[in-house]
Amino acid sequence: MISRLAGLALLLLVLAACGGADQQPRASAPATTSTPEATGDLASCAGMVGDEGRGCYSAELAKIVDDAKDPLAAVEGITAAAYADQSGFLLANCHGIMHTVAREYALRTHLTLAKLMDNLPATNDPGCSAGYAHGLVTAVAPEIEKAGPKVANQLCAEAETRYQRYSCTHGFGHAFMRLNSDQIQPSLQMCRQLGSGAAPDCSQGVYHDYWFSVNGIDATKRPENPVTEPRELCGAQPAEFVRPCWYRAFVETQQGRRVGAPEDFEDLCGGLEGLQRQACVTGASVIGPPDPRNQLTLCSGLSSATDVVACIRGTKVQNLLQYPDDMKVDLIKDCRQFKGSLAATCYRWLGKTLGVVSDGKLLDYGCPKLPKGAPRKACAAGVKSMDGPLVTFS
Amino acid sequence: MSRMSSTRSLILLGVLVAAGALLYAGLERRDPAPQRLLTGGNFDLCSTREGDDARSCYTRETARELAAVSDATPDVTLAAPSGSGEVTFASLDTTTGSQPLLCDLHARVGVVDEQVPSWLGWTEPLAGASPVS
Numbered sequence: 305m306i307s308r309l310a311g312l313a314l315l316l317l318v319l320a321a322c323g324g325a326d327q328q329p330r331a332s333a334p335a336t337t338s339t340p341e342a343t344g345d346l347a348s349c350a351g352m353v354g355d356e357g358r359g360c361y362s363a364e365l366a367k368i369v370d371d372a373k374d375p376l377a378a379v380e381g382i383t384a385a386a387y388a389d390q391s392g393f394l395l396a397n398c399h400g401i402m403h404t405v406a407r408e409y410a411l412r413t414h415l416t417l418a419k420l421m422d423n424l425p426a427t428n429d430p431g432c433s434a435g436y437a438h439g440l441v442t443a444v445a446p447e448i449e450k451a452g453p454k455v456a457n458q459l460c461a462e463a464e465t466r467y468q469r470y471s472c473t474h475g476f477g478h479a480f481m482r483l484n485s486d487q488i489q490p491s492l493q494m495c496r497q498l499g500s501g502a503a504p505d506c507s508q509g510v511y512h513d514y515w516f517s518v519n520g521i522d523a524t525k526r527p528e529n530p531v532t533e534p535r536e537l538c539g540a541q542p543a544e545f546v547r548p549c550w551y552r553a554f555v556e557t558q559q560g561r562r563v564g565a566p567e568d569f570e571d572l573c574g575g576l577e578g579l580q581r582q583a584c585v586t587g588a589s590v591i592g593p594p595d596p597r598n599q600l601t602l603c604s605g606l607s608s609a610t611d612v613v614a615c616i617r618g619t620k621v622q623n624l625l626q627y628p629d630d631m632k633v634d635l636i637k638d639c640r641q642f643k644g645s646l647a648a649t650c651y652r653w654l655g656k657t658l659g660v661v662s663d664g665k666l667l668d669y670g671c672p673k674l675p676k677g678a679p680r681k682a683c684a685a686g687v688k689s690m691d692g693p694l695v696t697f698s
Numbered sequence: 699m700s701r702m703s704s705t706r707s708l709i710l711l712g713v714l715v716a717a718g719a720l721l722y723a724g725l726e727r728r729d730p731a732p733q734r735l736l737t738g739g740n741f742d743l744c745s746t747r748e749g750d751d752a753r754s755c756y757t758r759e760t761a762r763e764l765a766a767v768s769d770a771t772p773d774v775t776l777a778a779p780s781g782s783g784e785v786t787f788a789s790l791d792t793t794t795g796s797q798p799l800l801c802d803l804h805a806r807v808g809v810v811d812e813q814v815p816s817w818l819g820w821t822e823p824l825a826g827a828s829p830v831s
Contacts, residue, residue: 347766380756384757385758385760389765
Protein backbone atom coordinates (compact mmCIF):
# COMPACT_ATOMS: atom_id res chain seq x y z
CA MET A 305 0.00 0.00 0.00
CA ILE A 306 2.76 2.34 1.03
CA SER A 307 4.76 1.63 -2.07
CA ARG A 308 1.65 2.23 -4.27
CA LEU A 309 1.00 5.57 -2.65
CA ALA A 310 4.67 6.50 -2.93
CA GLY A 311 4.65 5.57 -6.60
CA LEU A 312 1.52 7.62 -7.23
CA ALA A 313 3.05 10.59 -5.44
CA LEU A 314 6.22 10.29 -7.48
CA LEU A 315 4.25 10.07 -10.72
CA LEU A 316 2.17 13.12 -9.87
CA LEU A 317 5.24 15.13 -8.91
CA VAL A 318 7.00 14.24 -12.13
CA LEU A 319 3.94 15.20 -14.19
CA ALA A 320 3.54 18.45 -12.32
CA ALA A 321 7.19 19.34 -12.70
CA CYS A 322 7.28 18.55 -16.43
CA GLY A 323 3.96 20.14 -17.15
CA GLY A 324 2.80 17.27 -19.31
CA ALA A 325 3.79 16.30 -22.78
CA ASP A 326 1.31 18.53 -24.56
CA GLN A 327 2.27 21.79 -23.01
CA GLN A 328 1.74 24.74 -25.29
CA PRO A 329 4.36 27.47 -25.54
CA ARG A 330 3.88 30.15 -22.96
CA ALA A 331 2.11 33.22 -24.17
CA SER A 332 4.90 35.38 -22.89
CA ALA A 333 7.66 33.39 -24.50
CA PRO A 334 9.80 35.69 -26.59
CA ALA A 335 9.42 35.25 -30.31
CA THR A 336 12.38 35.78 -32.53
CA THR A 337 12.79 35.71 -36.25
CA SER A 338 15.14 32.80 -35.91
CA THR A 339 12.61 30.71 -33.98
CA PRO A 340 9.26 31.95 -35.17
CA GLU A 341 7.02 29.92 -32.89
CA ALA A 342 4.05 32.26 -32.91
CA THR A 343 1.56 32.22 -30.09
CA GLY A 344 -0.65 35.12 -31.14
CA ASP A 345 0.87 37.35 -28.52
CA LEU A 346 2.00 40.76 -29.76
CA ALA A 347 3.48 41.51 -26.37
CA SER A 348 6.22 39.05 -27.20
CA CYS A 349 7.44 41.61 -29.77
CA ALA A 350 8.01 44.26 -27.12
CA GLY A 351 11.25 46.13 -27.54
CA MET A 352 11.99 44.66 -30.95
CA VAL A 353 12.72 47.03 -33.81
CA GLY A 354 13.69 46.81 -37.44
CA ASP A 355 13.68 43.43 -39.13
CA GLU A 356 13.39 41.63 -35.83
CA GLY A 357 10.27 43.59 -34.90
CA ARG A 358 8.69 43.14 -38.31
CA GLY A 359 9.43 39.43 -38.28
CA CYS A 360 7.92 39.06 -34.85
CA TYR A 361 4.79 41.05 -35.70
CA SER A 362 4.39 39.15 -38.97
CA ALA A 363 4.47 35.80 -37.20
CA GLU A 364 2.17 36.84 -34.37
CA LEU A 365 -0.36 38.63 -36.56
CA ALA A 366 -0.40 35.66 -38.93
CA LYS A 367 -1.22 33.42 -36.00
CA ILE A 368 -4.00 35.77 -34.86
CA VAL A 369 -5.53 36.01 -38.33
CA ASP A 370 -5.15 32.29 -38.98
CA ASP A 371 -6.95 31.42 -35.77
CA ALA A 372 -9.82 33.77 -36.49
CA LYS A 373 -13.18 32.46 -37.61
CA ASP A 374 -13.63 35.81 -39.34
CA PRO A 375 -10.15 36.81 -40.64
CA LEU A 376 -11.36 40.05 -42.22
CA ALA A 377 -12.83 41.20 -38.94
CA ALA A 378 -9.50 40.38 -37.31
CA VAL A 379 -7.61 42.49 -39.86
CA GLU A 380 -10.00 45.39 -39.48
CA GLY A 381 -9.85 45.20 -35.70
CA ILE A 382 -6.06 45.14 -35.78
CA THR A 383 -6.12 48.11 -38.15
CA ALA A 384 -8.27 50.17 -35.81
CA ALA A 385 -6.01 49.39 -32.88
CA ALA A 386 -2.88 50.20 -34.91
CA TYR A 387 -4.17 53.69 -35.62
CA ALA A 388 -4.81 54.28 -31.96
CA ASP A 389 -1.45 52.95 -30.82
CA GLN A 390 0.82 55.71 -29.58
CA SER A 391 4.11 54.01 -30.35
CA GLY A 392 3.26 53.82 -34.04
CA PHE A 393 5.52 50.89 -34.88
CA LEU A 394 2.69 48.63 -35.99
CA LEU A 395 0.97 51.34 -38.00
CA ALA A 396 4.20 52.34 -39.68
CA ASN A 397 4.97 48.78 -40.65
CA CYS A 398 1.52 47.31 -40.91
CA HIS A 399 1.13 47.58 -44.67
CA GLY A 400 4.23 45.55 -45.39
CA ILE A 401 3.57 43.10 -42.58
CA MET A 402 0.04 42.47 -43.81
CA HIS A 403 1.38 41.76 -47.28
CA THR A 404 3.12 38.75 -45.80
CA VAL A 405 0.30 37.74 -43.46
CA ALA A 406 -2.25 37.76 -46.27
CA ARG A 407 -0.07 36.10 -48.88
CA GLU A 408 0.77 33.23 -46.58
CA TYR A 409 -2.84 32.96 -45.43
CA ALA A 410 -4.08 32.81 -49.02
CA LEU A 411 -1.56 30.15 -49.97
CA ARG A 412 -2.38 28.09 -46.91
CA THR A 413 -6.13 28.25 -47.50
CA HIS A 414 -5.78 27.79 -51.27
CA LEU A 415 -7.57 31.03 -52.01
CA THR A 416 -8.84 31.17 -55.57
CA LEU A 417 -9.42 34.09 -57.90
CA ALA A 418 -13.14 33.36 -57.74
CA LYS A 419 -13.13 33.86 -53.98
CA LEU A 420 -10.68 36.77 -53.92
CA MET A 421 -13.20 39.58 -53.76
CA ASP A 422 -15.02 37.94 -50.86
CA ASN A 423 -11.80 38.04 -48.90
CA LEU A 424 -10.68 41.60 -49.60
CA PRO A 425 -11.15 44.16 -46.82
CA ALA A 426 -14.07 46.47 -47.49
CA THR A 427 -12.34 49.57 -46.18
CA ASN A 428 -10.45 52.52 -47.62
CA ASP A 429 -7.60 52.18 -45.17
CA PRO A 430 -4.31 52.41 -47.07
CA GLY A 431 -2.30 50.88 -44.22
CA CYS A 432 -2.92 47.43 -42.73
CA SER A 433 -6.04 46.71 -44.77
CA ALA A 434 -4.59 47.69 -48.13
CA GLY A 435 -1.47 45.66 -47.37
CA TYR A 436 -3.66 42.67 -46.58
CA ALA A 437 -5.53 43.16 -49.87
CA HIS A 438 -2.28 43.39 -51.83
CA GLY A 439 -0.98 40.24 -50.17
CA LEU A 440 -4.08 38.29 -51.16
CA VAL A 441 -3.87 39.53 -54.74
CA THR A 442 -0.19 38.63 -54.85
CA ALA A 443 -1.00 35.08 -53.79
CA VAL A 444 -3.39 34.50 -56.67
CA ALA A 445 -0.98 35.94 -59.23
CA PRO A 446 -0.75 32.74 -61.30
CA GLU A 447 -4.53 32.60 -61.61
CA ILE A 448 -4.64 36.26 -62.60
CA GLU A 449 -2.13 35.56 -65.34
CA LYS A 450 -4.19 32.63 -66.61
CA ALA A 451 -7.45 34.57 -66.50
CA GLY A 452 -6.02 37.44 -68.54
CA PRO A 453 -6.30 41.21 -68.34
CA LYS A 454 -10.01 41.43 -69.12
CA VAL A 455 -10.98 39.25 -66.18
CA ALA A 456 -8.46 41.06 -64.00
CA ASN A 457 -10.00 44.44 -64.77
CA GLN A 458 -13.49 43.07 -64.16
CA LEU A 459 -12.34 41.77 -60.83
CA CYS A 460 -11.17 45.19 -59.65
CA ALA A 461 -14.29 46.81 -61.04
CA GLU A 462 -16.30 44.77 -58.54
CA ALA A 463 -14.69 46.57 -55.61
CA GLU A 464 -17.09 48.73 -53.69
CA THR A 465 -15.25 52.06 -53.61
CA ARG A 466 -12.84 53.91 -55.86
CA TYR A 467 -10.06 53.54 -53.32
CA GLN A 468 -10.62 49.80 -53.18
CA ARG A 469 -10.55 49.64 -56.98
CA TYR A 470 -7.27 51.53 -56.95
CA SER A 471 -5.91 49.23 -54.28
CA CYS A 472 -6.92 46.17 -56.30
CA THR A 473 -5.07 47.48 -59.37
CA HIS A 474 -2.04 48.35 -57.25
CA GLY A 475 -2.12 44.77 -55.97
CA PHE A 476 -1.82 43.51 -59.54
CA GLY A 477 1.48 45.33 -59.78
CA HIS A 478 2.75 43.34 -56.82
CA ALA A 479 1.34 40.15 -58.32
CA PHE A 480 2.98 40.74 -61.68
CA MET A 481 6.33 41.33 -60.03
CA ARG A 482 6.11 37.97 -58.29
CA LEU A 483 5.27 36.31 -61.59
CA ASN A 484 8.36 37.88 -63.11
CA SER A 485 10.86 37.28 -60.31
CA ASP A 486 10.65 40.96 -59.35
CA GLN A 487 11.82 42.15 -62.76
CA ILE A 488 10.36 45.55 -63.51
CA GLN A 489 10.12 45.61 -67.28
CA PRO A 490 8.11 42.39 -67.91
CA SER A 491 5.87 43.35 -65.01
CA LEU A 492 5.20 46.75 -66.56
CA GLN A 493 4.36 44.97 -69.78
CA MET A 494 1.68 43.03 -67.94
CA CYS A 495 0.39 46.29 -66.45
CA ARG A 496 0.12 47.70 -69.95
CA GLN A 497 -2.12 44.80 -70.89
CA LEU A 498 -4.64 46.07 -68.34
CA GLY A 499 -5.08 49.15 -70.51
CA SER A 500 -4.09 52.79 -70.12
CA GLY A 501 -6.74 53.34 -67.45
CA ALA A 502 -5.11 50.94 -65.05
CA ALA A 503 -1.48 50.64 -66.16
CA PRO A 504 -0.03 53.60 -64.20
CA ASP A 505 -1.68 52.52 -60.95
CA CYS A 506 -0.59 48.94 -61.56
CA SER A 507 2.94 50.23 -62.03
CA GLN A 508 2.77 51.84 -58.59
CA GLY A 509 2.51 48.29 -57.25
CA VAL A 510 5.38 47.20 -59.47
CA TYR A 511 7.71 49.85 -58.10
CA HIS A 512 6.48 49.19 -54.59
CA ASP A 513 7.40 45.53 -54.97
CA TYR A 514 10.74 46.50 -56.48
CA TRP A 515 11.62 48.30 -53.25
CA PHE A 516 10.35 45.31 -51.32
CA SER A 517 12.89 43.24 -53.20
CA VAL A 518 15.68 45.74 -52.67
CA ASN A 519 14.97 45.57 -48.97
CA GLY A 520 14.35 41.82 -48.94
CA ILE A 521 10.80 42.15 -47.64
CA ASP A 522 7.84 39.77 -48.02
CA ALA A 523 9.72 36.79 -49.38
CA THR A 524 11.22 38.75 -52.26
CA LYS A 525 14.69 38.13 -53.58
CA ARG A 526 17.13 41.01 -53.61
CA PRO A 527 18.36 41.81 -57.13
CA GLU A 528 22.00 41.07 -57.79
CA ASN A 529 22.77 44.66 -58.70
CA PRO A 530 19.87 46.72 -57.42
CA VAL A 531 19.48 50.26 -58.68
CA THR A 532 18.76 52.34 -55.61
CA GLU A 533 19.38 55.80 -57.02
CA PRO A 534 16.01 57.25 -58.13
CA ARG A 535 17.55 59.31 -60.95
CA GLU A 536 19.11 56.22 -62.45
CA LEU A 537 16.06 54.01 -61.91
CA CYS A 538 13.37 56.42 -63.05
CA GLY A 539 15.51 57.90 -65.80
CA ALA A 540 15.39 54.51 -67.49
CA GLN A 541 11.62 53.97 -67.24
CA PRO A 542 9.06 54.35 -70.04
CA ALA A 543 7.46 57.81 -70.05
CA GLU A 544 4.06 56.64 -68.83
CA PHE A 545 5.61 55.15 -65.71
CA VAL A 546 8.07 57.88 -64.80
CA ARG A 547 5.70 59.61 -62.36
CA PRO A 548 4.81 56.44 -60.41
CA CYS A 549 8.49 55.53 -60.33
CA TRP A 550 9.55 58.80 -58.70
CA TYR A 551 6.55 58.83 -56.38
CA ARG A 552 7.41 55.42 -55.00
CA ALA A 553 11.14 56.01 -55.05
CA PHE A 554 11.00 58.95 -52.67
CA VAL A 555 8.46 57.30 -50.43
CA GLU A 556 10.75 54.31 -50.09
CA THR A 557 14.24 55.76 -50.15
CA GLN A 558 14.23 59.09 -48.35
CA GLN A 559 13.68 57.59 -44.95
CA GLY A 560 13.21 60.29 -42.41
CA ARG A 561 13.93 63.17 -44.76
CA ARG A 562 11.48 66.04 -44.83
CA VAL A 563 11.20 68.52 -47.64
CA GLY A 564 10.36 71.75 -45.89
CA ALA A 565 11.57 74.59 -48.10
CA PRO A 566 11.75 75.43 -51.82
CA GLU A 567 15.51 74.90 -51.84
CA ASP A 568 14.97 71.30 -50.73
CA PHE A 569 13.27 70.63 -54.06
CA GLU A 570 16.38 71.87 -55.80
CA ASP A 571 18.56 69.62 -53.68
CA LEU A 572 16.58 66.61 -54.81
CA CYS A 573 15.57 67.56 -58.33
CA GLY A 574 18.16 70.07 -59.52
CA GLY A 575 19.47 69.38 -63.00
CA LEU A 576 16.48 67.37 -64.09
CA GLU A 577 14.24 68.58 -66.88
CA GLY A 578 10.78 68.03 -68.30
CA LEU A 579 8.86 64.99 -67.13
CA GLN A 580 11.71 63.75 -64.96
CA ARG A 581 11.78 67.03 -63.03
CA GLN A 582 8.01 67.19 -62.69
CA ALA A 583 7.89 63.63 -61.42
CA CYS A 584 10.76 64.30 -59.06
CA VAL A 585 9.07 67.42 -57.65
CA THR A 586 5.87 65.43 -57.06
CA GLY A 587 7.85 62.78 -55.20
CA ALA A 588 9.67 65.44 -53.21
CA SER A 589 6.34 67.00 -52.30
CA VAL A 590 5.16 63.65 -50.94
CA ILE A 591 7.97 63.69 -48.40
CA GLY A 592 7.09 67.25 -47.48
CA PRO A 593 5.03 68.34 -44.48
CA PRO A 594 2.61 65.66 -43.31
CA ASP A 595 -0.19 68.20 -43.11
CA PRO A 596 -1.49 68.54 -46.67
CA ARG A 597 -2.41 72.16 -45.95
CA ASN A 598 1.22 72.88 -45.14
CA GLN A 599 2.18 71.03 -48.29
CA LEU A 600 0.12 73.43 -50.38
CA THR A 601 1.75 76.41 -48.67
CA LEU A 602 5.13 74.95 -49.49
CA CYS A 603 4.09 74.41 -53.11
CA SER A 604 2.99 78.04 -53.41
CA GLY A 605 6.55 79.11 -52.61
CA LEU A 606 8.01 77.47 -55.71
CA SER A 607 8.92 79.88 -58.47
CA SER A 608 8.16 77.81 -61.55
CA ALA A 609 4.51 77.18 -62.48
CA THR A 610 5.29 73.65 -63.64
CA ASP A 611 6.98 72.96 -60.32
CA VAL A 612 3.93 74.26 -58.47
CA VAL A 613 1.61 71.98 -60.42
CA ALA A 614 3.90 69.00 -59.88
CA CYS A 615 4.10 69.82 -56.19
CA ILE A 616 0.30 70.00 -55.86
CA ARG A 617 0.12 66.50 -57.37
CA GLY A 618 1.97 65.22 -54.33
CA THR A 619 -0.61 66.52 -51.84
CA LYS A 620 -1.27 63.81 -49.30
CA VAL A 621 -5.02 63.93 -49.04
CA GLN A 622 -4.89 60.39 -47.64
CA ASN A 623 -3.68 61.90 -44.39
CA LEU A 624 -7.12 63.33 -43.81
CA LEU A 625 -8.91 60.02 -44.18
CA GLN A 626 -9.55 59.67 -40.47
CA TYR A 627 -10.72 63.23 -40.02
CA PRO A 628 -13.97 65.11 -40.39
CA ASP A 629 -15.09 66.04 -43.87
CA ASP A 630 -14.80 69.72 -42.96
CA MET A 631 -11.04 69.32 -42.84
CA LYS A 632 -11.03 68.01 -46.39
CA VAL A 633 -13.08 71.00 -47.47
CA ASP A 634 -10.69 73.36 -45.68
CA LEU A 635 -7.83 71.78 -47.59
CA ILE A 636 -9.34 72.32 -51.01
CA LYS A 637 -10.36 75.84 -50.03
CA ASP A 638 -6.65 76.55 -49.63
CA CYS A 639 -6.31 76.36 -53.41
CA ARG A 640 -7.32 80.02 -53.33
CA GLN A 641 -3.70 80.89 -52.49
CA PHE A 642 -2.80 80.08 -56.10
CA LYS A 643 -3.60 82.39 -58.99
CA GLY A 644 -5.40 81.77 -62.26
CA SER A 645 -4.81 78.44 -63.93
CA LEU A 646 -2.72 77.21 -61.03
CA ALA A 647 -5.71 77.61 -58.74
CA ALA A 648 -7.92 75.76 -61.21
CA THR A 649 -5.37 72.97 -61.41
CA CYS A 650 -5.30 72.77 -57.64
CA TYR A 651 -9.09 72.63 -57.30
CA ARG A 652 -9.28 69.98 -59.98
CA TRP A 653 -6.49 67.78 -58.63
CA LEU A 654 -7.70 67.92 -55.05
CA GLY A 655 -11.25 67.38 -56.29
CA LYS A 656 -10.02 64.21 -57.93
CA THR A 657 -7.98 62.83 -55.05
CA LEU A 658 -10.37 63.90 -52.30
CA GLY A 659 -13.03 62.37 -54.51
CA VAL A 660 -11.16 59.09 -54.33
CA VAL A 661 -10.83 59.06 -50.56
CA SER A 662 -14.47 60.12 -50.13
CA ASP A 663 -15.66 57.80 -52.89
CA GLY A 664 -17.14 60.72 -54.77
CA LYS A 665 -18.98 62.27 -51.84
CA LEU A 666 -16.87 65.43 -52.04
CA LEU A 667 -19.10 66.40 -54.94
CA ASP A 668 -21.97 66.78 -52.49
CA TYR A 669 -20.38 67.95 -49.29
CA GLY A 670 -17.29 69.77 -50.55
CA CYS A 671 -17.46 71.32 -53.99
CA PRO A 672 -20.62 73.36 -53.23
CA LYS A 673 -18.77 75.05 -50.37
CA LEU A 674 -16.20 76.52 -52.74
CA PRO A 675 -16.66 79.92 -54.38
CA LYS A 676 -19.07 79.84 -57.29
CA GLY A 677 -17.64 79.70 -60.76
CA ALA A 678 -14.28 78.26 -61.69
CA PRO A 679 -13.35 76.79 -58.27
CA ARG A 680 -16.59 74.93 -57.91
CA LYS A 681 -16.56 73.73 -61.51
CA ALA A 682 -12.94 72.57 -61.29
CA CYS A 683 -13.66 70.70 -58.08
CA ALA A 684 -16.65 68.94 -59.65
CA ALA A 685 -14.65 68.11 -62.76
CA GLY A 686 -11.95 66.65 -60.59
CA VAL A 687 -14.36 64.41 -58.70
CA LYS A 688 -15.88 63.25 -61.96
CA SER A 689 -12.43 62.34 -63.27
CA MET A 690 -11.59 60.13 -60.32
CA ASP A 691 -12.28 56.91 -62.18
CA GLY A 692 -9.36 57.59 -64.47
CA PRO A 693 -5.80 56.56 -63.60
CA LEU A 694 -4.48 58.32 -60.51
CA VAL A 695 -0.77 57.90 -61.37
CA THR A 696 0.65 59.84 -58.40
CA PHE A 697 -1.35 58.35 -55.56
CA SER A 698 -1.08 55.54 -53.12
CA MET B 699 1.89 0.86 14.64
CA SER B 700 2.04 4.63 15.18
CA ARG B 701 5.24 4.83 13.07
CA MET B 702 3.34 3.09 10.28
CA SER B 703 0.50 5.59 10.68
CA SER B 704 2.75 8.65 10.53
CA THR B 705 4.48 7.27 7.43
CA ARG B 706 1.11 6.87 5.75
CA SER B 707 0.17 10.40 6.75
CA LEU B 708 3.36 11.76 5.24
CA ILE B 709 2.80 9.87 2.00
CA LEU B 710 -0.81 11.03 1.82
CA LEU B 711 0.35 14.59 2.37
CA GLY B 712 2.86 14.13 -0.44
CA VAL B 713 0.13 12.83 -2.74
CA LEU B 714 -2.08 15.79 -1.91
CA VAL B 715 0.72 18.29 -2.55
CA ALA B 716 1.61 16.63 -5.85
CA ALA B 717 -2.04 16.51 -6.91
CA GLY B 718 -2.40 20.16 -6.11
CA ALA B 719 0.69 21.00 -8.11
CA LEU B 720 -0.58 18.96 -11.05
CA LEU B 721 -3.99 20.59 -10.86
CA TYR B 722 -2.39 24.07 -10.87
CA ALA B 723 -0.17 23.19 -13.82
CA GLY B 724 -3.14 21.79 -15.70
CA LEU B 725 -5.26 24.86 -15.09
CA GLU B 726 -2.44 27.13 -16.14
CA ARG B 727 -2.04 25.24 -19.42
CA ARG B 728 -5.75 25.09 -20.14
CA ASP B 729 -6.44 28.77 -19.64
CA PRO B 730 -3.62 31.19 -20.24
CA ALA B 731 -6.04 34.11 -20.12
CA PRO B 732 -5.39 35.24 -16.56
CA GLN B 733 -1.71 35.66 -17.26
CA ARG B 734 -2.34 37.40 -20.56
CA LEU B 735 -4.81 39.76 -19.03
CA LEU B 736 -2.08 40.99 -16.77
CA THR B 737 0.21 41.79 -19.67
CA GLY B 738 -1.97 42.26 -22.72
CA GLY B 739 -4.93 41.03 -24.70
CA ASN B 740 -6.39 37.61 -25.24
CA PHE B 741 -7.30 36.79 -28.82
CA ASP B 742 -8.88 33.51 -27.80
CA LEU B 743 -11.84 35.63 -26.77
CA CYS B 744 -12.27 36.81 -30.37
CA SER B 745 -11.37 33.80 -32.46
CA THR B 746 -14.84 32.27 -32.60
CA ARG B 747 -16.72 35.52 -33.16
CA GLU B 748 -17.82 37.03 -36.44
CA GLY B 749 -18.66 40.42 -37.93
CA ASP B 750 -18.87 43.54 -35.80
CA ASP B 751 -18.65 41.51 -32.64
CA ALA B 752 -15.33 40.03 -33.77
CA ARG B 753 -14.12 43.38 -35.09
CA SER B 754 -14.62 45.20 -31.81
CA CYS B 755 -13.13 42.27 -29.93
CA TYR B 756 -9.96 42.28 -32.04
CA THR B 757 -9.68 46.06 -31.74
CA ARG B 758 -9.92 45.86 -27.98
CA GLU B 759 -7.54 42.94 -27.55
CA THR B 760 -5.01 44.29 -30.04
CA ALA B 761 -5.05 47.61 -28.22
CA ARG B 762 -4.30 45.78 -24.97
CA GLU B 763 -1.47 43.90 -26.60
CA LEU B 764 0.01 47.05 -28.09
CA ALA B 765 -0.24 48.83 -24.78
CA ALA B 766 1.88 46.06 -23.31
CA VAL B 767 4.33 46.38 -26.19
CA SER B 768 4.50 50.15 -25.79
CA ASP B 769 5.75 49.74 -22.27
CA ALA B 770 8.99 48.48 -23.79
CA THR B 771 9.07 50.88 -26.73
CA PRO B 772 10.55 54.38 -26.81
CA ASP B 773 7.81 56.98 -26.68
CA VAL B 774 7.57 60.06 -28.77
CA THR B 775 6.04 63.29 -27.64
CA LEU B 776 4.10 65.05 -30.31
CA ALA B 777 4.08 68.79 -30.09
CA ALA B 778 0.51 69.39 -31.09
CA PRO B 779 -0.55 72.88 -30.10
CA SER B 780 -2.69 72.58 -27.05
CA GLY B 781 -6.16 73.96 -27.30
CA SER B 782 -5.57 75.93 -30.49
CA GLY B 783 -7.41 73.55 -32.75
CA GLU B 784 -4.74 74.25 -35.34
CA VAL B 785 -3.48 71.28 -37.23
CA THR B 786 0.24 71.58 -37.63
CA PHE B 787 1.22 67.93 -37.60
CA ALA B 788 4.30 69.17 -35.80
CA SER B 789 6.06 66.59 -33.79
CA LEU B 790 8.93 66.41 -31.42
CA ASP B 791 10.92 63.29 -30.96
CA THR B 792 12.32 63.53 -27.49
CA THR B 793 14.05 60.20 -27.59
CA THR B 794 16.17 60.57 -30.67
CA GLY B 795 17.03 64.22 -30.56
CA SER B 796 17.06 65.79 -33.98
CA GLN B 797 16.20 62.67 -35.96
CA PRO B 798 13.32 63.63 -38.21
CA LEU B 799 10.13 61.64 -38.25
CA LEU B 800 8.81 59.85 -41.23
CA CYS B 801 5.81 61.52 -42.72
CA ASP B 802 2.40 60.02 -42.21
CA LEU B 803 2.20 58.85 -45.77
CA HIS B 804 5.23 56.72 -45.14
CA ALA B 805 3.33 55.14 -42.32
CA ARG B 806 0.23 54.65 -44.35
CA VAL B 807 1.85 53.09 -47.35
CA GLY B 808 4.01 50.85 -45.26
CA VAL B 809 7.46 52.25 -45.58
CA VAL B 810 9.64 50.21 -43.36
CA ASP B 811 11.77 51.91 -40.83
CA GLU B 812 12.50 51.51 -37.21
CA GLN B 813 10.54 53.04 -34.38
CA VAL B 814 8.45 55.43 -36.36
CA PRO B 815 6.25 57.50 -34.12
CA SER B 816 2.61 57.63 -34.96
CA TRP B 817 1.61 60.89 -36.54
CA LEU B 818 -1.81 60.05 -35.27
CA GLY B 819 -0.72 60.62 -31.72
CA TRP B 820 -2.68 63.82 -31.71
CA THR B 821 -5.76 62.24 -33.22
CA GLU B 822 -7.85 62.25 -30.12
CA PRO B 823 -7.60 65.88 -29.05
CA LEU B 824 -7.91 67.26 -32.55
CA ALA B 825 -10.29 64.89 -34.27
CA GLY B 826 -13.31 66.93 -33.42
CA ALA B 827 -11.82 70.30 -34.23
CA SER B 828 -11.55 71.98 -37.56
CA PRO B 829 -8.29 73.65 -38.42
CA VAL B 830 -8.00 77.40 -38.52
CA SER B 831 -8.68 78.42 -42.08
